[in-house]
Amino acid sequence: MNPRPLLVLAALAAATSDDMGQGALEKLKGGVRDGFTRDPMGSVLATVLGGAWLFYRAERGHNPKVTSYYDALVYVSTNLSVGYSDIFAKTSAGKAIGTALMTYGPAMAAKIFDPPMAAMKSGPEATSNDVVERLDRIIAALSDLRDMRAEQALR
CATH class of the missing domain: 1.20.5 (Single alpha-helices involved in coiled-coils or other helix-helix interfaces)
Structure with missing residues (x-):
């Protein structure tokens, strides 16, 4: 699948909105924060499993170290903690996924055992x-x- 048409559509949608897409971005960020606040452990689990699936899809066939979903799972789970792995992203999409995980992952992992706000x-x-x-x-x-x-x- 070629992502360029989707990027062009997203850019056009942002450019034609009054706030240049800022409202949609704020809504997305708020939704992520609310979801994490409601259920930190579930959010981390979803991030690990979803991130591994995305990383596997991006790296499969391009990276000799990623031959199974398990390889991607190891890569993603280490990005959320110490970053120890012999797997490195080769594709642009894999690098973007790794960057996002390394940026937000440690903060998410630090809060994984916080009680959900719904339970408080x-x-x-x-x-x-x-x-x-x-x-x-x-x-x-x-x-x-x-x-x-x-x-x-x-x-």
């Missing part, structure tokens, strides 16, 4: 509110303690 009672805003409320209670308790000591000192 509340989001980050509520956690911040809980901290502020606890600090307010501590300040009130310290203020009461100060007042009690001041009363004792007057006696």
Whole structure:
């Protein structure tokens, strides 16, 4: 499949939109962030399996080190962590996939065991509110303690 017609269509669509495609890009980024926040482990798993499939499709027949889906899976999984592998991308598409995985993969892998937001009672805003409320209670308790000591000192 020749990707050039698709790239031309995408460029024309972006050029004819009011915001030059910025809205679509923001929507895509927001969707990726929301999906990762809702289920970090599922997102990493989907990235590894999907990235391996794409890398295998891009490198198969062009790269002697990629002879099976498993080879691509090893390449992708190492890109998300330490980057140790004897497989290197040969095609432009494979290099682009590797670049994206190496850029975002370590951050995703670092958060893989975070609890999904759907499983939490509340989001980050509520956690911040809980901290502020606890600090307010501590300040009130310290203020009461100060007042009690001041009363004792007057006696």
